[in-house]
Amino acid sequence: MSSDSKLKFGRKVISVEEARSLLFEYVKHTPIESVPLSSAFGRRLAVDIVADHPVPHFRRSGVDGYAVCSKDIEQATPEAPVVLRVIERIPSGTVPQLTIQSGTAARIMTGAPVPDGADAVVMLEMTDSLQDAGTSSYHVSIKKNVTAASNITPIAGEIGLGDILLEQGTHIGPGEAAILATFGYSNVSVYRQPRVAIFSTGSELLNVAEALQPGRIRNSNSYMLAAQVEAAGGSAVIMQALSDDVEEVEAALQETFPKVDLVLTSGGVSVGDYDVLVDVFGRFEGKLLFNKVAMRPGTPTSAALWNNRLLLALSGNPGASFVGFELFAKPLIKAMAGCRSPYPKAITAQLDVDYDKGSAYPRYVRGTTDVDNNGCLKVKPSGIDKSSIMVSIKDADCLIYLPAGGKGFARDERVIVYPIQ
Amino acid sequence: MSSDSKLKFGRKVISVEEARSLLFEYVKHTPIESVPLSSAFGRRLAVDIVADHPVPHFRRSGVDGYAVCSKDIEQATPEAPVVLRVIERIPSGTVPQLTIQSGTAARIMTGAPVPDGADAVVMLEMTDSLQDAGTSSYHVSIKKNVTAASNITPIAGEIGLGDILLEQGTHIGPGEAAILATFGYSNVSVYRQPRVAIFSTGSELLNVAEALQPGRIRNSNSYMLAAQVEAAGGSAVIMQALSDDVEEVEAALQETFPKVDLVLTSGGVSVGDYDVLVDVFGRFEGKLLFNKVAMRPGTPTSAALWNNRLLLALSGNPGASFVGFELFAKPLIKAMAGCRSPYPKAITAQLDVDYDKGSAYPRYVRGTTDVDNNGCLKVKPSGIDKSSIMVSIKDADCLIYLPAGGKGFARDERVIVYPIQ
Numbered sequence: 001m002s003s004d005s006k007l008k009f010g011r012k013v014i015s016v017e018e019a020r021s022l023l024f025e026y027v028k029h030t031p032i033e034s035v036p037l038s039s040a041f042g043r044r045l046a047v048d049i050v051a052d053h054p055v056p057h058f059r060r061s062g063v064d065g066y067a068v069c070s071k072d073i074e075q076a077t078p079e080a081p082v083v084l085r086v087i088e089r090i091p092s093g094t095v096p097q098l099t100i101q102s103g104t105a106a107r108i109m110t111g112a113p114v115p116d117g118a119d120a121v122v123m124l125e126m127t128d129s130l131q132d133a134g135t136s137s138y139h140v141s142i143k144k145n146v147t148a149a150s151n152i153t154p155i156a157g158e159i160g161l162g163d164i165l166l167e168q169g170t171h172i173g174p175g176e177a178a179i180l181a182t183f184g185y186s187n188v189s190v191y192r193q194p195r196v197a198i199f200s201t202g203s204e205l206l207n208v209a210e211a212l213q214p215g216r217i218r219n220s221n222s223y224m225l226a227a228q229v230e231a232a233g234g235s236a237v238i239m240q241a242l243s244d245d246v247e248e249v250e251a252a253l254q255e256t257f258p259k260v261d262l263v264l265t266s267g268g269v270s271v272g273d274y275d276v277l278v279d280v281f282g283r284f285e286g287k288l289l290f291n292k293v294a295m296r297p298g299t300p301t302s303a304a305l306w307n308n309r310l311l312l313a314l315s316g317n318p319g320a321s322f323v324g325f326e327l328f329a330k331p332l333i334k335a336m337a338g339c340r341s342p343y344p345k346a347i348t349a350q351l352d353v354d355y356d357k358g359s360a361y362p363r364y365v366r367g368t369t370d371v372d373n374n375g376c377l378k379v380k381p382s383g384i385d386k387s388s389i390m391v392s393i394k395d396a397d398c399l400i401y402l403p404a405g406g407k408g409f410a411r412d413e414r415v416i417v418y419p420i421q
Numbered sequence: 422m423s424s425d426s427k428l429k430f431g432r433k434v435i436s437v438e439e440a441r442s443l444l445f446e447y448v449k450h451t452p453i454e455s456v457p458l459s460s461a462f463g464r465r466l467a468v469d470i471v472a473d474h475p476v477p478h479f480r481r482s483g484v485d486g487y488a489v490c491s492k493d494i495e496q497a498t499p500e501a502p503v504v505l506r507v508i509e510r511i512p513s514g515t516v517p518q519l520t521i522q523s524g525t526a527a528r529i530m531t532g533a534p535v536p537d538g539a540d541a542v543v544m545l546e547m548t549d550s551l552q553d554a555g556t557s558s559y560h561v562s563i564k565k566n567v568t569a570a571s572n573i574t575p576i577a578g579e580i581g582l583g584d585i586l587l588e589q590g591t592h593i594g595p596g597e598a599a600i601l602a603t604f605g606y607s608n609v610s611v612y613r614q615p616r617v618a619i620f621s622t623g624s625e626l627l628n629v630a631e632a633l634q635p636g637r638i639r640n641s642n643s644y645m646l647a648a649q650v651e652a653a654g655g656s657a658v659i660m661q662a663l664s665d666d667v668e669e670v671e672a673a674l675q676e677t678f679p680k681v682d683l684v685l686t687s688g689g690v691s692v693g694d695y696d697v698l699v700d701v702f703g704r705f706e707g708k709l710l711f712n713k714v715a716m717r718p719g720t721p722t723s724a725a726l727w728n729n730r731l732l733l734a735l736s737g738n739p740g741a742s743f744v745g746f747e748l749f750a751k752p753l754i755k756a757m758a759g760c761r762s763p764y765p766k767a768i769t770a771q772l773d774v775d776y777d778k779g780s781a782y783p784r785y786v787r788g789t790t791d792v793d794n795n796g797c798l799k800v801k802p803s804g805i806d807k808s809s810i811m812v813s814i815k816d817a818d819c820l821i822y823l824p825a826g827g828k829g830f831a832r833d834e835r836v837i838v839y840p841i842q
Contacts, residue, residue: 037629037644038644038647038657038659041647041648041651041652042651053633055809055811056638057633057638058635058636064691091624091665091695092623092624092625092636092665092695093623093624093625093626093636093637094624094636095635095636109695110691111623111625111638111737112625112636113635113636158809158810158811158812159809159812165812166815172648173648173652173815174645174646174648174649174652174743174814174815175645175743175811175812175813175814175815175816175817176648176815177641177644177645177647177648178641178642178644178645178739178811178814178815179641179811179812179815180644181629181639181640181641181643181644181645182638182639182641182811183639184629184630184631184632184633184639185629186628186629186630202513202514202532203512203513203514203515204513204514204515204532204533205514207607208458208602208605208606208607209605209607210605211605212474212478212605214479214516214534215479215513215514215515215516215533215534216514217477217478217532217603218602218603218604218605219602220598220599220600220602220603221599222602223458223459223598223599223601223602224595224596224598224599224602225595226459226462226598227462227593227594227595227597227598228595230462230463231462231594231595236459238459244512244513244514270485270531274512274513274530316532318599322595322596347792347796348792348793348794348795348796349792349796350796371768371769371770371798372769373769374769374797374835375768375769375770375771375797375798375799375835376795376796376797376798377792377796377797377798378796388476388579388580389579390476390579390596390599390600390603391579391580391586391596391600392596393595393596393599394587394594394595394596394597394599394600395596396596414795414796
């Protein structure tokens with residue numbers, strides 16, 4: 001048997017977990033760059049964010065009302081209100097100029113700093129102003145007592161100086177954006193988006209803009225994979241589809257490796273006469289990491305290291321390509337972009353249909369989840385009643401993991417699913 | 422009571438559903454534009470996508486092997502194989518030149534067109550080639566019978582001519598991208614991303630790049646809302662934060678309305694002396710749609726129509742602003758961008774903690790979901806043990822709906838949650 005034949009037929013099968021371990025030995029973060037906060041949404045932090053000031057950094061009023069000495073109003077009731085002299089107005093964004101002493105109060109707005117001397121704020125609704133509130137000095141009648149500290153958030157009441165707010169690797173969404181803005185990050189250190197080159201192989205492939213021809217189909221995997229790359233936080237570079245010519249494929253790959261962080265191919269990895277990636281692996285100078293994974297679909301999924309860059313070679317079948325991306329490429333891209341827990345999270349769901357196909361290898365079935373009226377997560381294979389794999393890819397929101405075994409799975413059995421996020 | 426005072430204190434409360442109905446009377450799709458498919462991910466289709474050709478458009482081989490007349494090999498077994506003359510090789514992407522007649526076969530690759538005359542394909546593994554397969558004519562020994570139609574996908578076996586594949590309004594993800602590519606959509610008609618101007622109001626607000634000052638805080642809501650706008654499919658325009666000066670605010674709003682599809686403000690809608698949006702509504706020439714909604718947080722959430730553009734005025738409190746966005750602004754933006762079911766989907770979950778706060782109005786509590794080992798969806802309020810609303814916004818993946826009532830809710834009660842997606 002030639003070494004070529006060994007690659008095709010004598011492959012060593014490894015588990016999905018082993019395949020991931022082999023790939024992850026070669027994952028490096030992309031370089032760090034600084035981007036404006038408003039362009040950082042969806043990116044991942046390259047640094048921890050630590051509170052360099054407490055929040056609030058002043059004693060903050062939680063309500064509109066009057067800042068007072070709580071002792072002054074201990075006896076206040078609607079029938080016997082306590083009257084205080086208003087010595088100042090404190091809108092939000094201003095700083096109190098005067099100190100509250102017994103017998104005085106300050107009109108204060110929500111979010112404004114509580115003046116020295118005051119230890120409580122009385123809500124506006126519990127007061128009556130006794131003269132035109134527009135004059136510089138007037139009196140207020142307090143109709144209810146409040147205890148010390150009422151309606152005041154103390155300094156550091158929300159966030160302490162030195163608190164770790166966000167860890168390196170955190171995905172920047174709305175809540176993270178609010179924290180970054182609060183702490184003055186008009187620019188944010190993030191990892192550059194991983195650049196991912198996408199090749200589809202096969203002489204039958206037409207460009208999307210080309211008219212249909214007998215025996216040929218348009219290249220759809222490249223666009224599917226590009227959308228997956230972008231959902232994973234990468235930047236997709238769709239390359240010209242390649243023919244089944246081994247020298248052409250090898251040259252295109254070698255030219256592309258230095259320019260990107262990851263190369264994805266789809267097609268050309270099984271055992272047909274024209275499975276060109278197999279032939280490239282048979283002659284190339286890099287390191288073949290694996291070429292057979294114990295999984296359905298996508299058993300011939302392969303990977304190699306070439307000039308220190310990873311090549312992940314997915315099956316050409318659209319469903320297998322989709323699943324292989326989710327299992328291997330998405331975690332790689334997320335990890336390169338800084339994510340600390342890049343693997344899909346396993347959760348439990350109840351199978352909502354019988355699934356009577358056994359398999360010698362674990363299956364990763366594209367699934368669609370739903371929550372029933374009891375709050376139970378149900379799942380069924382996507383497009384179970386559609387004949388086209390390609391059409392039903394859009395309906396998948398998870399992968400259903402079905403362990404290897406001969407008998408299939410019954411409705412209501414609990415299964416592991418990996419949400420696609 | 423002046424009309425100003427009426428706006429502040431005499432507000433008419435309406436339900437969340439009524440508020441949405443009022444807003445949605447004025448929703449219009451953004452204009453349609455054509456963008457390259459590779460830039461269309463995340464956008465929404467402005468047209469239905471109908472199959473203008475069947476898939477496959479030729480009889481397609483599902484395996485590598487030999488195209489045969491099934492009648493010829495009815496008796497084939499490993500012990501008594503049937504020998505056929507191979508008259509052609511058909512790689513993917515080529516068109517067969519010859520017709521298979523009794524006694525002949527064609528070597529065919531996965532995905533290639535099955536030649537006329539053949540009605541089945543035999544897998545390579547069930548055959549032996551009897552001479553060097555590289556020669557132009559050789560014989561193959563077939564060791565197993567296959568029935569007619571085996572391993573052939575008929576024309577339209579996956580997708581029929583005229584099938585509706587994707588409906589107008591569909592979000593373009595990986596599966597949709599594959600369909601669009603297959604049908605030649607190198608450019609796609611989508612709705613322009615809704616432009617959303619974001620104003621925060623309050624004289625206490627500093628720009629993110631500014632150093633902290635006594636009594637003042639940086640503007641964080643604008644960035645939180647911008648991230649929410651982009652997650653909803655809009656294009657966020659962060660405007661300079663506004664002071665509490667009513668003329669400044671009115672002028673800024675009027676200048677902005679013609680340039681965008683929606684204006685969001687945060688702050689200035691409650692009843693304090695400096696709640697500037699209230700004052701703007703008291704004098705402005707547009708139509709006030711509502712200024713009090715039966716919900717916590719965010720009761721003073723307001724909306725107006727001004728020169729045919731919608732203004733949604735959210736509370737300034739970060740938590741209320743976040744919730745108000747999800748309940749009102751996100752559906753608006755999604756609908757403008759073409760989404761046909763823009764409201765968050767209600768699902769059932771089990772409350773994982775006691776929640777002992779009753780409320781005169783329905784509450785929409787920021788929540789964090791998890792799935793337990795039985796596949797049950799659990800939910801608890803986000804940041805329940807953190808004092809800062811702002812810090813815990815990042816932990817929310819849903820809103821928990823708690824109906825109005827005095828007694829709160831017990832652990833394990835079933836509640837409605839709206840996932841944030």
